[in-house]
Amino acid sequence: MDIERAWDVHPQVSLRPEPFGAMLYHFGTRKLSFLKDRTLLSIVETLAVSPSVHAACKTVGVSDEDLPRFTAALEILERSAMLIERAS
Amino acid sequence: MTLLEAKPLAPAQPPSPGRLVDLFEYGLDAPICLTWELTYACNLSCVHCLSSSGRRDPRELSTDECKAVIDELERMQVFYVNIGGGEPTVRPDFWELVDYATAHKVGVKFSTNGIKITPEVARRLAASDYVDVQISLDGATAEVNDHVRGPGSYATAMRAMQNLADAGFTGFKISVVCTRQNIPQLDDFKAIADRLNAQLRLTRLRPSGRGADVWDELHPTAAQQRELYDWLVANGDNVLTGDSFFHLSAYGAALPGLNLCGAGRVVCLIDPIGDVYACPFAIHEEFLAGNVRSEGGFKKVWRDSELFTRLRKPQSGGACSSCPFFSTCKGGCMAAKFFTGLPLDGPDPECVRGFGEELLSQRDAASSIPKPDGDHSHRTERAQRKSTGPIALTLSVRGVERPPVSACAEDPLAGFSPAGPTHGANCSC
Ligand code: SF4
Ligand code: SF4
Numbered sequence: 001m002d003i004e005r006a007w008d009v010h011p012q013v014s015l016r017p018e019p020f021g022a023m024l025y026h027f028g029t030r031k032l033s034f035l036k037d038r039t040l041l042s043i044v045e046t047l048a049v050s051p052s053v054h055a056a057c058k059t060v061g062v063s064d065e066d067l068p069r070f071t072a073a074l075e076i077l078e079r080s081a082m083l084i085e086r087a088s
Numbered sequence: 089m090t091l092l093e094a095k096p097l098a099p100a101q102p103p104s105p106g107r108l109v110d111l112f113e114y115g116l117d118a119p120i121c122l123t124w125e126l127t128y129a130c131n132l133s134c135v136h137c138l139s140s141s142g143r144r145d146p147r148e149l150s151t152d153e154c155k156a157v158i159d160e161l162e163r164m165q166v167f168y169v170n171i172g173g174g175e176p177t178v179r180p181d182f183w184e185l186v187d188y189a190t191a192h193k194v195g196v197k198f199s200t201n202g203i204k205i206t207p208e209v210a211r212r213l214a215a216s217d218y219v220d221v222q223i224s225l226d227g228a229t230a231e232v233n234d235h236v237r238g239p240g241s242y243a244t245a246m247r248a249m250q251n252l253a254d255a256g257f258t259g260f261k262i263s264v265v266c267t268r269q270n271i272p273q274l275d276d277f278k279a280i281a282d283r284l285n286a287q288l289r290l291t292r293l294r295p296s297g298r299g300a301d302v303w304d305e306l307h308p309t310a311a312q313q314r315e316l317y318d319w320l321v322a323n324g325d326n327v328l329t330g331d332s333f334f335h336l337s338a339y340g341a342a343l344p345g346l347n348l349c350g351a352g353r354v355v356c357l358i359d360p361i362g363d364v365y366a367c368p369f370a371i372h373e374e375f376l377a378g379n380v381r382s383e384g385g386f387k388k389v390w391r392d393s394e395l396f397t398r399l400r401k402p403q404s405g406g407a408c409s410s411c412p413f414f415s416t417c418k419g420g421c422m423a424a425k426f427f428t429g430l431p432l433d434g435p436d437p438e439c440v441r442g443f444g445e446e447l448l449s450q451r452d453a454a455s456s457i458p459k460p461d462g463d464h465s466h467r468t469e470r471a472q473r474k475s476t477g478p479i480a481l482t483l484s485v486r487g488v489e490r491p492p493v494s495a496c497a498e499d500p501l502a503g504f505s506p507a508g509p510t511h512g513a514n515c516s517c
Contacts, residue, residue: 012217014193016118016165020111023120025167027195028217032120032167036111 001075003053003067006086009044013082017041024082033082040073047083112346112354115400118164119390121330121355123368126154126182127174128360128464131203134226134237136265136306138369139359140297141174142466147361151181153381157358158185160385161194168195168220172368174360174464177204190218197222199263201241202248210248210255222261222289223249228276232269236306253284261328263289266316267306274319278327290320292332295427295437296369297460303428310445313438314339335420338413338440349422352377352399356390359462364389366399369423372461406433411441420444429457 001007009015012028021035022044035041042060043053050056053074054067062070077083129144130137149157161169169189176182177200189196197220205213205221213219223245227233230242252260262281264270270277274290281288295303308316317336320327320343331345346354351367352375358364362380365371377396378389390396405411408419419425420436428437429451430444437444451457 014165014167016167018116019114023116023167025195027167030168030195030220 001053001071001078001083003057003071003074005053006051006088007047007053007074007078007083008086009047010082010084015044024077026080026082029081031080033077033080037073040070043070043074044077044083112348112350113400113402115353115396117391118161118166119354119356120167121170121350122161122166122168122358123170123172123356124157124358125172125174125360125368126176126185127179128462129178130173130175130201131178132175132201132238132241133466134241134298135302136226136236136267136293136297136299137465138294138297138299139172139174139371140460140463140465143464144174145360145462145464149360149362149380151184153362154181154185155188157362157380157386158189158192158194160380160387161189162192164387164390166194168197171196171198173199175201175203186219190216196220197261199224200248201237202245205248205251207251207254210251210257213252214255214257220260221252221257222263223252224263224265225249225277225280226265226267227270228273228280232273235269236265236267236302249280249284249286253286258285260284260286261289262286263291265293266290266308267293268308268312269306271308271312271316274316278323287328288326289328289330290316290332291330292421292424294369294421294424296423297371298465300427300457300460307438310438310440310442313440317343335417335436335438336440337416338411342416347416348418349420351375351422352396356396358386364393366395367423369421370426372426372458374426374458375423376461404433406431407443408433408435411435413441426458427460 010026013024013026016023021037022041024033024035035044039060039062043056043062046056046059047053050059057067057070074083125139127144127148128139128141130141133142176198186196186198195218199222202223213221224237225233225242225245226236227242233242233245234240249262262277264277278288293299293303293307313336316333317339320329320333321341325344329343329345331347331350333343334345334347337343337347351370355367356364356377357368357371358380359371364377364380364386366375366377375395377393380386380389405414405419408414411417419434420439422432424437425432425434428448430437430447434447435443437448
């Protein structure tokens, strides 16, 4: 995942906040994913209004040191098609 | 878990981070596995029907009431419902309700015996992303299937599946309730699914509804349970189980899935008259949480009912808590224990260590076994089932590859990363 590019939550994905974080459901693949971390949830929610993944992470206050961990988590979401690169 | 046990009265505010399954035990704002039985009417009379279906209940929710429930599910962001019955497609407004749900962003997976899946319907279904279909089949041959589901039901199901395949519907589900007669056919079921580009789904026979009457006759033997476990491990993610068999995890590595009894936590049932139960396999007043027709509707029942609140508190493992397998087996299925008259905080009747069987043999008179509520069975008996005679059981022990048990159960990203995706629409347990 190139974090300098813009990504969005896949249009067929629905996101529901839960006490532990959030749940995502992809209507196309019929798969569920879970976000167990509130910062990660904030990043995902901020993607749509951010010019890049990196910018979204900055907006919600992720430090450079933590960036690789969050990028890795976002990549897991990307692999299950929950996130999609924005067409330029 | 020590943390929880120390503060049993703590509000349902999950500590974070933690294992996902531990968080789920506190319940969710909306169910993941919501089963909605639209009608008790059915053209068949399967001997193990979990809801004792047959005749329509005159108090059934009307079309408008069903739509109001869907509106509420949309507001709660319930991603999808598992529609069943009875045979849901015999409701005259069935397709109208399916269209209404999908138009309101509530996905639908419905279970059917296939009676209404004509080539034309199959083509319509294949065109929708938001509808998934599950055909019930309890034998890979007509002989084994019809013994349980009734004469002609194998042909009906096979025709429906062929129609779906011909229409290009890939990945529809073939749902099999595992019984003593069909465990030797696991490979045959898989072959049928592969041939039709469908996905096999195996679930557990539970002594619920009419299932209570035939459980002794049909539930897999101990040797078959082992065979089933090995088969599931060997086939891994290619076969869905609706998280049915977590009690078998005690044989070795945990099976894929959440591995918990989700009743009232992630699972619940809305029955045809709007009653909300903790689980589709627990139709009994003990597990009745409320009704969607009451003030506050389904949302209030799900979030505030006394029963569900209780089920979301840490449960005592009773006799099981000292068992080394308790962390994955959790003492098994609440409904299976209840309808066989076993204590809810003890071992499952099919406990792989044999403790359930031991308890079953010590039960006193059958009078202590609770009867399921609400029998909607057809009043006319189905023709006497012929005994199929002894069915050869393959009890061969197969060498299977088991995934190595990791020395470190904690994922390096635990408590932080998204969990790997799970099949959403595969849960009935
Ligand atoms: S004793 Fe209880 S926890 Fe242990 S295997 Fe049996 S049912 Fe499962
Ligand atoms: S374990 Fe049994 S009671 Fe619990 S949710 Fe599954 S089927 Fe229902």
